[in-house]
Amino acid sequence: xxxxxxxxxxxxxxxxxxxxxxxxxxxxxxxxxxxxxxxxxxxxxxxxxxxxxxxxxxxxxxxxxxxxxxxxxxxxxxxxxxxxxxxxxxxxxxxxxxxxxxxxxxxxxxxxxxxxxxxxxxxxxxxxxxxxxxxxxxxxxxxxxxxxxxxxxxxxxxxxxxxxxxxxxxxxxxxxxxxxxxxxxxxxxxxxxxxxxxxxxxxxxxxxxxxxxxxxxxxxxxxxxxx
Numbered sequence: 001x002x003x004x005x006x007x008x009x010x011x012x013x014x015x016x017x018x019x020x021x022x023x024x025x026x027x028x029x030x031x032x033x034x035x036x037x038x039x040x041x042x043x044x045x046x047x048x049x050x051x052x053x054x055x056x057x058x059x060x061x062x063x064x065x066x067x068x069x070x071x072x073x074x075x076x077x078x079x080x081x082x083x084x085x086x087x088x089x090x091x092x093x094x095x096x097x098x099x100x101x102x103x104x105x106x107x108x109x110x111x112x113x114x115x116x117x118x119x120x121x122x123x124x125x126x127x128x129x130x131x132x133x134x135x136x137x138x139x140x141x142x143x144x145x146x147x148x149x150x151x152x153x154x155x156x157x158x159x160x161x162x163x164x165x166x167x168x169x170x171x172x173x174x175x176x177x178x179x180x181x182x183x184x185x186x187x188x189x190x191x192x193x194x195x196x197x198x199x200x201x202x203x204x205x206x207x208x209x210x211x212x213x214x215x216x217x218x219x220x221x222x223x224x225x226x227x
Contacts, residue, residue, distance in 0.1 A: 003097045007061035008068045008090065008128070009110040010048070012039065012075065015085035015119045017056040031084055032056060038078050046071035051095070052102055057114070059102060061095060065131045069138070069160065072122045080120065089113025091125040091155075109155055112148045118159070126156030 014035055021028040039058050043050050048062040048071055062068040072088045079086045091113060093106020109125060117123035124132075124140065132138045145154035 001099075004104075005061070005095045005097070006093065007063065007095055007106070008065050008092050009095065009106045010060045010062065010068050010072060010088065010090050011107070011110040011114040012058045012060075012072075012086050012088045013114050014056040015087055034082055035079070035084055035086075038075065038082065038084075042071055042074050042078065046074070052100075057111075059107065059110075065090075065092070065128050066135060068128075069122070069124075069132060072160070076120060076122065085119050087114050087117040087119060088122045089115070089117055089124070090122065090128050092127050105151060109148055109151060112146075113155075113157065116146065116157070122160040124158050124160055126158065129156070129158045 014031060017028060017031065020031065035056070036053070036058075039050060039060070043060050046062070046067045047064070048060050048067060051059045051061055053059075060068075060071075062071070068090050072090060076086060076088065089110045089112065091106055091110040093109065094104045095107055096103040113123045113125060123143075129140055133140075140158040140160045143157045143159050145156050147154050
């Protein structure tokens with residue numbers, strides 16, 4: 001039986017998993033278990049649904065692009081803390097379910113975006129970008145267009161967030177906490193400057209007092225009244 005669903009599609013994959021599997025199967029198993037646990041918790045938290053696991057990759061769907069992005073950002077945050085490197089791709093389109101298989105152009109594009117994503121980053125298609133570009137706290141860099149096999153038109157690619165090697169923290173550009181307004185601080189500083197200048201001006205206008213040039217006191221003589 002075949003069914004179809006239009007959704008926001010997220011595909012994640014562990015960077016370097018196959019190499020780790022070849023060198024240390026126990027470590028690879030631990031990473032896979034940790035990654036599965038992290039996804040199960042965060043996908044549900046952001047109103048998504050885990051569709052399928054494909055080796056070390058995870059396919060999930062969401063109804064809203066904002067939920068998918070928030071989920072992806074938090075997954076990258078948590079995976080970095082756990083020392084797990086992920087690549088994430090997000091697109092929208094039809095998901096075609098045929099038994100245990102999940103097909104469709106949307107799935108194919110999301111998977112390809114994940115493959116070309118930088119380590120620790122989130123790569124989205126132009127369709128997703130158009131729906132989020134005016135959202136507060138969202139920012140993404142255009143990285144060009146890419147032809148994808150069996151997709152007629154080139155796909156516009158945007159990089160949502162990434163951290164560079166050597167940086168301590170991931171730079172979160174999506175769902176970021178708004179910067180504090182600096183206007184109140186500027187006003188306070190201006191008031192302080194005005195008060196200081198007013199005080200100095202008042203000191204300059206005080207009459208000069210010179211104790212060495214005081215008017216001499218006239219000599220006085222006692223007056224005696226005779227009775």
